[in-house]
Amino acid sequence: MKTVSVLIRAALAAALLSCTSIARSAPADFADIEAQVTQQHDAGVKRLQEWIRLPSIAAEDIGFPEGPQHLISLLQSVGFQHAVMVETDGKPGVFATLDAGAAKTVGVYMMYDVKQFDPEEWSSPPLEAALLDKPGFGKIVMGRGAVNQKGPEMALLEALRAIQATGKKSPVNLVLVAEGEEEIGSPHIGQIVNRPEVQAALMETVGVFMPSAGQSPDGVVSVRLGAKGVIEVQLTADGELWGRGPGKNVHSSLKAMIDSPVWRLVRALDTLVSEDGNTITIDDYPQPRPISESEQAMMAEAAKRMDEAQFKKLFSTPHWIDDLDFEQALERLISQPTVNIEGLVGGYTGPGGKTVLPHSAEAKLDLRLVPGQTADGALAALVKHLDNHGFGDIDVNMSGGYDPTSSPADAVVIQAQMAVLRDAGIDPIIWPRSAGSYPGYVFTGAPLNLGAAHFGLGHGSGAHAPDEYFVIESTNPNIEGWDGAVMSYVRYLYELGK
Amino acid sequence: MKTVSVLIRAALAAALLSCTSIARSAPADFADIEAQVTQQHDAGVKRLQEWIRLPSIAAEDIGFPEGPQHLISLLQSVGFQHAVMVETDGKPGVFATLDAGAAKTVGVYMMYDVKQFDPEEWSSPPLEAALLDKPGFGKIVMGRGAVNQKGPEMALLEALRAIQATGKKSPVNLVLVAEGEEEIGSPHIGQIVNRPEVQAALMETVGVFMPSAGQSPDGVVSVRLGAKGVIEVQLTADGELWGRGPGKNVHSSLKAMIDSPVWRLVRALDTLVSEDGNTITIDDYPQPRPISESEQAMMAEAAKRMDEAQFKKLFSTPHWIDDLDFEQALERLISQPTVNIEGLVGGYTGPGGKTVLPHSAEAKLDLRLVPGQTADGALAALVKHLDNHGFGDIDVNMSGGYDPTSSPADAVVIQAQMAVLRDAGIDPIIWPRSAGSYPGYVFTGAPLNLGAAHFGLGHGSGAHAPDEYFVIESTNPNIEGWDGAVMSYVRYLYELGK
Incomplete structure (x- = not known):
């Protein structure tokens, strides 16, 4: 917070x-x-x-x-x-x-x-x-x-x-x-x-x-x-866990005959959110309760009292999601759950390129939670979703998190x-x-x-x-x-x- | 090589x-x-x-x-x-x-x-x-x-x-x-x-x-x-280039109102290959010429003389793509172009998690080329594909590469x-x-x-x-x-x- x-x-x-x-x-x-x-x-x-x-x-x-x-x-x-x-x-x-x-x-x-x-x-x-x-x-x-x-x-x-x-x-x-x-x-x-x-x-x-x-x-x-809850999870696709692809980094030319755990991770990630990355598409994900009138009133007041231009400058952000106006953006900020990628890491990460087919790759996610959702519920839905979509081998490590608070x-x-x-x-x-x-x-x-x-x-x-x-x-x-x-x-x- | x-x-x-x-x-x-x-x-x-x-x-x-x-x-x-x-x-x-x-x-x-x-x-x-x-x-x-x-x-x-x-x-x-x-x-x-x-x-x-x-x-x-050709390209999604999302790393809670360049990269990558990561789906990608009978004969001979089990062990790979047999896998190896992810890097890449919404992320790719394809042609198709799919802002940096040789x-x-x-x-x-x-x-x-x-x-x-x-x-x-x-x-x- x-x-x-x-x-x-x-x-x-x-x-x-x-x-x-x-x-x-x-x-x-x-x-x-x-x-x-x-x-x-x-x-x-x-x-x-x-x-x-x-x-x-x-x-x-x-x-x-x-x-x-x-x-x-x-x-x-x-x-x-x-x-x-x-x-x-x-x-x-x-x-x-x-x-x-x-x-x-x-x-x-x-x-x-x-x-x-x-x-x-x-x-x-x-x-x-x-x-x-x-x-x-x-x-x-x-x-x-x-x-x-x-x-x-x-x-x-x-x-x-x-x-x-x-x-x-x-x-x-x-x-x-x-x-x-x-x-x-x-x-x-x-x-x-x-x-x-x-x-x-x-x-x-x-x-x-x-x-x-x-x-x-x-x-x-x-x-x-109050405050949103959160879970931080690291998703790892790995050749050994998968039982396909290489168990160690191999030469990239072998991609022609060996599956790639990195492509697997990309595909799995892409099932979690809408094309624009902003709407959660995890199967049976716990739904937030709708924003209340009093919450809307608070955000209307906040939007009036805050300087949107300064806010955008502070975050180097020219547009809010969907080009929402400031009040709508603030409503989204306090009421909507998120699935964010904190970081991606896998294979060669130095300058330029290196011709390897990596044996694993990791996406670090945080999922913010609002009333109506719990940390356990969000994690369970994520795990089940991956399983449903054939990604049951992807390792889901929850490194921390907790429920929302009000x-x-x-x-x-x-x-x-x-x-x-x-x-x-x-x-x-x-x-x-x-x-x-x-x-x-x-x-x-x-x-x-x-x-x-x-x-x-x-x-x-x-x-x-x-x-x-x-x-x-x-x-x-x-x-x-x-x-x-x-x-x-x-x-x-x-x-x-x- | x-x-x-x-x-x-x-x-x-x-x-x-x-x-x-x-x-x-x-x-x-x-x-x-x-x-x-x-x-x-x-x-x-x-x-x-x-x-x-x-x-x-x-x-x-x-x-x-x-x-x-x-x-x-x-x-x-x-x-x-x-x-x-x-x-x-x-x-x-x-x-x-x-x-x-x-x-x-x-x-x-x-x-x-x-x-x-x-x-x-x-x-x-x-x-x-x-x-x-x-x-x-x-x-x-x-x-x-x-x-x-x-x-x-x-x-x-x-x-x-x-x-x-x-x-x-x-x-x-x-x-x-x-x-x-x-x-x-x-x-x-x-x-x-x-x-x-x-x-x-x-x-x-x-x-x-x-x-x-x-x-x-x-x-x-x-x-x-001969040898396959290759191009090595780094694809970068970045808030500033995009004109959306943050221009610097910001706190991950802001994902609720700010777009994510990392999700954008994931989405763009997912359009390049089939769900299993093995078939190139880049629009109008130069097609390889079909494998010839003499090439097939060479690979049949090679498959006979090589020890598949030792090969799999060397690469820690229990299965070839699509569970092909060794001869088919070798045919694929010498005849098929590839789009491989060498590495992913963006946002926080250390141990565990860190609650940031990254302003950029990079995928390092290599694309191997076979007869019928050229380095220029592959790069042009990739750039045009990204543009066609609305990802024209993603930076495509070709760091090296050349045509196949025979x-x-x-x-x-x-x-x-x-x-x-x-x-x-x-x-x-x-x-x-x-x-x-x-x-x-x-x-x-x-x-x-x-x-x-x-x-x-x-x-x-x-x-x-x-x-x-x-x-x-x-x-x-x-x-x-x-x-x-x-x-x-x-x-x-x-x-x-x-």
């Missing part, structure tokens, strides 16, 4: 609301906390930099168990009395609780892992976490994980630290779960959340939120009531953020769901049935891309810097505690 | 003829040359090793102009009075002549370039040219270019060196052309061969041959009367090798053409209309693959070692001089 949220927010340019700084406009009873936030600014930024310098990347098996260990020590330092590593079949999670003796308990979802990166694509080394000037934004920290998700997460921890430093107790108790596999599709999040002691603790919460840099460059905040607009974690944003003079755009995905289903689905949301002021961009950043000292009057982001969590926690 | 020749030869296991060593059975008048070949053995092998250690790779722009310079000095050292570099729009060629005052002049085609390699895949460093023991074969030299084509080429040069060292003159005059782009499809071979002075010199020849390691492990030699069985360069093989007690298998390709069309086509062939005893394998080798000292009674390979060229040159 992070990337697309950031991208979409970056395109919000219509509602140029003058955003009063939260830090500056804090009421009298936040004055001491605000002073403390200012006082601990440098140390907090340094803690963020140190965290960025310790990447955990599940896909590359880097930074385990140092990543969860570091998070645990951070949590302990801001008042979590209980913070432990939770083993899974994959990378460990973290479970922590902060008992403030408060009336209400709030859930927090975090990720301590970050996306893979290629240092050569960055203008500043991705693990240096350098403080740089970015024209139009001010001083930023640049590094992998800066916005996705260590910056916002550290801002929340600094809020707790500031409250504690002023001699106060957190206005809410906290139950925190963190995972180290968010970037590979959260394959074991259930093994963390469904542990009896974790589930029991979460049962006591009024809902769950994930810290997030919520502001687009114009200061506008989008509030999303929360009602009146969920406590949503309503509290609306109140904080209103107080800050921000009129958010409400989205029925993000087109991206995050594993909120573990909270919003049975048995917990909690509300779940993202929250946080501040701005950053570049998730999953080079030059990822988070704004530390803002020269843009519309967006908060580090202290404003920290204060947004202070206010949110107090609002949740009401 | 080299790779498939080597592969096919390696599978020839039927005709277990006892191959009398040429070196041993040389008639009296070759005795002094044979003694000289023995005497210069170590120095010749060392010269081969030195050449292997100097790779020229056009695809990677490595080894120019050192490669042609080195070849020129080698040619000068064995008696070529004239040896010069020939500039082209790509890598330079070499043109050389050896005037021995003989009645007949013979053309020689060489390549000084080698295929790309990945050192990690090799059991011995590919540029070390180490002398190693290979069970069942004896002492080999392992390195990139060992068999494709430096080993056989150096054996020819050592034959000339030995003749010269015994005070004799070469029995034929030689006109030699070498190129440095064979491994990228010989895009500029015409710029070498069609130069007035080169063409004029070649006009004087009785035909052209390329040195080649002609023996399979059982000693059998295949004589090919020589009559009674061509001088063919008949001379039949005589040498007969003298050595070898009953070759005759193929109408190789299923692989080499740019023989520049010699066999207008205006030269020469016969062209490959010749040479000795054995090696692994062209285009790791652990490429050429046998230096044979412990296999069926195959010649280095001295036997050198002597095969001595005999061939004398036969051509008759």
